[in-house]
Amino acid sequence: MNIYLFIVIIVILLGVFTFFKRKLNFGDNAEDKKESDDYKHYVKKNYLMSKAEHEFYKVLQETIKDKYYIVPQVQLSKIVEVNKYEKNKRTYFNKIDRKSVDFVLFNKEYFTPYMVIELDDSSHMLPERENRDGFVDSILNRVGIKIIHVKTENNYNHNMLSNLLNL
Numbered sequence: 001m002n003i004y005l006f007i008v009i010i011v012i013l014l015g016v017f018t019f020f021k022r023k024l025n026f027g028d029n030a031e032d033k034k035e036s037d038d039y040k041h042y043v044k045k046n047y048l049m050s051k052a053e054h055e056f057y058k059v060l061q062e063t064i065k066d067k068y069y070i071v072p073q074v075q076l077s078k079i080v081e082v083n084k085y086e087k088n089k090r091t092y093f094n095k096i097d098r099k100s101v102d103f104v105l106f107n108k109e110y111f112t113p114y115m116v117i118e119l120d121d122s123s124h125m126l127p128e129r130e131n132r133d134g135f136v137d138s139i140l141n142r143v144g145i146k147i148i149h150v151k152t153e154n155n156y157n158h159n160m161l162s163n164l165l166n167l
Contacts, residue, residue: 048073052152053102056119059156060103068105068114075100076136079113080143099136113145121152
């Protein structure tokens with residue numbers, strides 16, 4: 001009987017010790033330290049859009065008024081998907097996964113994409129950027145989402161923008 005009591009006391013003491021060790025974080029747990037170190041590499045971005053994009057966004061809001069929702073910096077994979085019958089779905093998804101567009105106008109009733117607007121600065125003249133833009137334009141045209149490109153300017157004309165957007 002004494003041996004059983006002794007074993008029960010040892011098990012209880014081990015349980016209590018383990019509980020307090022975890023609770024009070026005694027000892028260095030390398031796994032916990034590594035996990036917390038992983039987070040130190042990240043910082044908050046101060047702005048979602050560049051200054052030029054933000055200026056255009058304000059004019060776009062005034063032009064659109066309340067006809068559409070304007071969402072900036074949308075990943076292409078959020079408005080276009082790979083055909084569900086495609087055998088190489090992952091391959092084609094990877095081609096759109098890390099690409100984003102500057103602005104998407106969404107219909108208000110069902111939040112469906114109506115039009116994509118790309119604000120083109122001088123970087124869009126670079127060969128690799130022209131290839132990327134051609135790829136994105138082709139996909140959007142193929143799935144029936146209109147895309148327009150607007151050159152970056154210091155000032156934007158509301159009437160010109162309204163005509164370009166067919167408002």
